[in-house]
Amino acid sequence: MAEITLNSLAHSYGEKSDGQKEYAIREMTHVWGQGGAFALLGPSGCGKSTLLNIISGLLEPSEGEVLFDGKRVNELKPEERNIAQVFQFPVVYDTMSVYDNLAFPLRNIGVPEYKVRSKVHEVAEILELTDQLKRKAKGLSADQKQKVSMGRGLVRDDVSAILFDEPLTVIDPQLKWKLRRKLKQIHEQFNITMVYVTHDQLEASTFADKIAVMYNGQIVQFGTPRELFENPAHTFVGYFIGSPGMNFFDADLIQQADGTSTILFGDYQITASQAMLSQLTDMQASKVTLGIRPEFVHVWDGKSDDAFKVEVDYVEDLGTYKILSFLFNGQMMKARLSEDQKVPSGQVYVSFPEQWTKVYVNDYLVEPKQETQDAN
Numbered sequence: 182m183a184e185i186t187l188n189s190l191a192h193s194y195g196e197k198s199d200g201q202k203e204y205a206i207r208e209m210t211h212v213w214g215q216g217g218a219f220a221l222l223g224p225s226g227c228g229k230s231t232l233l234n235i236i237s238g239l240l241e242p243s244e245g246e247v248l249f250d251g252k253r254v255n256e257l258k259p260e261e262r263n264i265a266q267v268f269q270f271p272v273v274y275d276t277m278s279v280y281d282n283l284a285f286p287l288r289n290i291g292v293p294e295y296k297v298r299s300k301v302h303e304v305a306e307i308l309e310l311t312d313q314l315k316r317k318a319k320g321l322s323a324d325q326k327q328k329v330s331m332g333r334g335l336v337r338d339d340v341s342a343i344l345f346d347e348p349l350t351v352i353d354p355q356l357k358w359k360l361r362r363k364l365k366q367i368h369e370q371f372n373i374t375m376v377y378v379t380h381d382q383l384e385a386s387t388f389a390d391k392i393a394v395m396y397n398g399q400i401v402q403f404g405t406p407r408e409l410f411e412n413p414a415h416t417f418v419g420y421f422i423g424s425p426g427m428n429f430f431d432a433d434l435i436q437q438a439d440g441t442s443t444i445l446f447g448d449y450q451i452t453a454s455q456a457m458l459s460q461l462t463d464m465q466a467s468k469v470t471l472g473i474r475p476e477f478v479h480v481w482d483g484k485s486d487d488a489f490k491v492e493v494d495y496v497e498d499l500g501t502y503k504i505l506s507f508l509f510n511g512q513m514m515k516a517r518l519s520e521d522q523k524v525p526s527g528q529v530y531v532s533f534p535e536q537w538t539k540v541y542v543n544d545y546l547v548e549p550k551q552e553t554q555d556a557n
């Protein structure tokens with residue numbers, strides 16, 4: 182097990198046409214704590230595989246350091262780093278039996294045969310491969326091959342970490358869920374640092390205790406699934422996590438003659454705490470982006486004085502819940518209706534609870550100003 186630190190890490194594969202370096206990983210400092218189950222979540226091309234390959238040593242970063250338990254490993258080859266990596270497509274030796282495939286990483290480092298046997302059987306049991314042990318890998322289905330591939334990552338208990346790069350891509354949808362649970366169970370049993378790369382938020386949140394959301398070569402938030410949902414630190418997290426994602430609208434911060442400030446979206450005044458307004462004033466912000474999740478938009482059954490009157494566009498029935506699309510100051514927004522809620526039509530009243538209305542400046546979340554306590 183190891184704590185993995187990325188220290189001022191950046192990576193460029195080459196230069197743009199104007200001679201400037203193009204960064205697949207923009208400078209980041211990040212720590213994957215020892216023994217944690219982590220996910221690295223982001224869309225295609227954001228740099229996930231690049232980052233994983235830098236950790237495993239398949240790729241040398243152009244800038245910065247990788248540290249395992251505080252020791253620099255930049256110069257170490259992959260095999261010297263004690264990392265197991267499971268790729269998108271299974272890596273198995275077709276001519277060997279399943280048993281020999283699983284035994285391979287152990288025999289490679291000279292583990293005595295009696296220990297090999299017990300470890301192979303233990304891992305095969307967990308992955309439900311026991312009855313396949315004598316079969317040649319060649320005849321296995323893609324699912325089974327990937328299970329063998331995972332098993333090869335799991336047999337060694339001396340590894341510093343196991344890195345999974347979209348390991349369930351080739352797995353049948355019905356089995357995916359089962360294997361994800363299995364991996365979680367394995368993590369709880371062996372307590373090995375695991376980093377699981379995926380572009381699927383469901384996969385990330387069922388596997389990981391903490392998720393790093395990656396966007397455009399940077400980790401924009403590292404938090405529990407709940408933190409990412411309730412308090413997205415970056416507009417991308419709000420957009421990417423949740424189904425549908427967060428509603429965003431751009432508003433103006435207006436300074437008034439009496440020195441106070443207010444947030445206006447067209448003619449609509451958006452309620453914000455004094456601490457938030459004070460923070461925005463300190464930042465000299467004039468434009469803000471407001472974000473609220475569809476789950477937190479309050480849709481009133483009748484007229485309500487504190488709510489905004491908006492135009493219903495359409496209601497989508499998704500079985501157990503409905504999504505209301507409405508026009509607010511000309512902008513399309515969504516609200517999630519609960520099962521028992523009346524389905525509105527025409528005009529409806531909605532409100533945005535202050536607690537759930539997040540404020541962003543240049544895409545980053547703004548926290549309300551903390552009043553400093555007077556020590557006296």
Ligand SMILES: Nc1ncnc2c1ncn2[C@@H]1O[C@H](COP(=O)(O)OP(=O)(O)OP(=O)(O)O)[C@@H](O)[C@H]1O
Nearest residue numbers: 194195205223224225226227228229230231232380
């Ligand atoms: N060998 C390479 N040479 C040049 N550019 C590369 C190379 N590998 C990746 N890139 C570029 O680096 C960026 C990040 O790619 P990377 O594969 O790390 O992203 P990813 O998030 O893993 O995407 P995917 O899920 O599609 O694999 C992309 O713009 C990609 O085109």
